[in-house]
Amino acid sequence: MHPPKFVLHPLLLLLSLLATGISTRAQTNPVNAIEANIIYHFTKYINWSNKDQPGDFVIGVIGNTPTYDEMVRLMTQRTVGPKRIMIKKTQPGPAAANCQILFIADDARGCLREVAAETASSPTLIVCEGSGLARKGAAIDLVLSDEHLKLEINKGNIEHHKLQIASELLELGTNVN
């Protein structure tokens, strides 16, 4: 027996509204997509001391985060100078020191100090997400505050890794020590 029309039509309307609701909700939470774009912009404002060496421009991601998928989607076909950008998941260890940018996701923030020590002598830009991590070894920290992503930049950590940061980037963030 078919359900009567006066039941079916409101049901369809409800499903349509539900679908619209889900769509709207997805649209208002773009933090991972924005993070990926911000990290891509860092390649324009940072000068790597090993930029003339052969090989790919490696961006390593530690931890599980949708930002990784967004970075792959955004940067796979792009280059930094002549170097092709390569996004890869990595772990704390010697491999981390081979990355030009190392993004440590929120769920892996506990390994920040270990990673900072392992990459101390290599030109690696450590980017984290979560408040206060630029004081604990990260070069740049992406902090969600007042409904906006903000940058906390530790210039000392950047220079310690033999990297140069453009003053334009420094002006867009908060300098912490």
Place this chain on the structure above:
Amino acid sequence: MKKIIPLRNFLLLLAGGLAITHAAHAQNDTATRFENMSLKDLLNVKIVSASRKSEALLDAPLSASVLTRAEIEHAGCTTIMEALRLIPGMIVREETNGNYDIELRGMDNVPPDAVFDISANTTTLVMIDNRPVYSYLRGGTFWETLPIALHDVERIEVVRGPSAALYGPNAVNGVINIITRQANKDGLYLNAGMLQGSSLTYINNAAVGYRFNPSWSVIASGNYESRDRTQQSYYEFQRNQYLTDPAWFVNYTGDTIRNVHQQYPDQPMAVNKYGANIFATGELSADVKFALSTGLQH
């Protein structure tokens, strides 16, 4: 004959709707949506998300204010109680010289002419570094007995409105949370201040500490404050008179019972106190942290 949508068509519609939703989801969240934006514009994109928020008190669903160290310094306050006057909604009354009653939005539970031990507001929670401070006798806060001085304060956060569900006892009208200073660079931390002013006011502070690394630090601070009364007469309740130098307390029957000079040898003084504090923070791992705040006041 009634026309009824067949179940097959209904399922097709449902699948179509979900597919459109999924497409919208994918399109809206992809990084390519923002690829033409500058870094400055990306930082201006409004993000509505409940996760990974920094501890911005003003995001709380209550009326709140934060008084920063810079604002305190610019205002020229000399005590924590005076600094609270800068916060909207706070009512700071200096009941007698050096003795304060502080309330939020006019809601106080102190009756007029209350005796000493119930003359402190028990409906506003006061905390130092997220730890409640109040009199264990009655639950109110005697501001003149706080071990810290303004010199130790990094910022003062005030939440106006009932907050007991979040903060527990005393937070009936709101919360005053005093956050102390921390060393912001590795190595030795030294800080000292000395103030002198009218009414023979002397305020001396000193703090010494050491930050071993961004996770471990310790600070010891001390403070001394002395100031005379701004008015020299006292109101004697039983006699209904202002007296400049009361020699005796009077009991309800009019008989003298105690020698004031013996009980209060420094009658002209409004404040004469000193305190010492130790603050230590440490982080054993990302999930295990500790913070120690301890103080003594006399």
